[in-house]
Amino acid sequence: MADEYVVHGAAGSGSVPVEATLRLLGLPYRVVENAPWASKAAADAVGQVNRLRQVPAVILPTGELMTESAAILIHLADSHPQAGLAPAVGAPQRAQFLRWMTYLPAQVYSMFWVRDEPSRLGADEAHEKVILERTTQRIADCWRMMDEQVEPGDYILGAAFSVLDLYVTVMSRWTPRRKVFYQAAPKMSAVVRRVDADPRLADFWAQRMPFEGAWEG
Structure with a gap:
C-alpha cells in the first residue's frame, strides 16, 4: 500500500510505542520484524534501512525514512492533531x-x-x-x-x-x-x-x- 507506514522493529522494543500510536491513530502500517540485538543477520537487515542498525526505523507513506523513536512519536502526534496525542504548539503543556x-x-x-x-x-x-x-x-x-x-x-x-x-x-x-x-x-x-x-x-x-x-x- 502506498499510504502505509512501514515499521522496522521488534516485539518489546522501542518500536512498540510507535506501533501503539499508529494503532490509536487508525493509520495503516506493517511491521518488518527484526531484533538487531538478537543476531548479526538481524542487525545487518536493519542496517540496510538505518545505518545505526537500530529500531525503530519507519518509512513514511511519502517514502521518507524516520529514525529516533521520540522524533517519530512527536511527528505522528503533530501530524494528526485531531487525535490529541500531544499538546499543540503554544499549549501550556x-x-x-x-x-x-x-x-x-x-x-x-x-x-x-x-x-x-x-x-x-x-x-x-x-x-x-x-x-x-x-x-x-x-x-x-x-x-x-x-x-x-x-x-x-x-x-x-x-x-x-x-x-x-x-x-x-x-x-x-x-x-x-x-x-x-x-x-x-x-x-x-x-x-x-x-x-x-x-x-x-x-x-x-x-x-x-x-x-x-x-x-x-
Whole structure:
C-alpha cells in the first residue's frame, strides 16, 4: 500500500510505542520484524534501512525514512492533531512535553546501547558486570529525578493522554523493570498502570509486549 507506514522493529522494543500510536491513530502500517540485538543477520537487515542498525526505523507513506523513536512519536502526534496525542504548539503543556520526550531517549533509552552489548565499552567480563550494575542504577536514578519533577493527573501531563505516556509505559518495563520503577517513580506508577489497562490497546499489548513472564522485575 502506498499510504502505509512501514515499521522496522521488534516485539518489546522501542518500536512498540510507535506501533501503539499508529494503532490509536487508525493509520495503516506493517511491521518488518527484526531484533538487531538478537543476531548479526538481524542487525545487518536493519542496517540496510538505518545505518545505526537500530529500531525503530519507519518509512513514511511519502517514502521518507524516520529514525529516533521520540522524533517519530512527536511527528505522528503533530501530524494528526485531531487525535490529541500531544499538546499543540503554544499549549501550556507543550514545553514540558518536549522536555520529557527529549529526556527519555537522552537519559534512559541511551543506556540500552551500552546494556545490549556491554563489551562495546568493557575491556573484560569484570568491567562488563560493573557497566551493567551502574547503568541499572543510572536508569533508576533517571526515573526518580523525572518523577520528582512531574505532577501527573490521570496522565503525566495532567488529564490528557499523550504519546509521552506510551513512551514511559513501554520503557518502564525494560531493565530494571517495573518493581524498581514503582519504587523510583511512585507518581508515574499510577499512570503506567492506567496505560497498561487501556482497553484500546489490550489486543496490541498481548501481541507486542505481553504481560507475562518476568517483566515486572
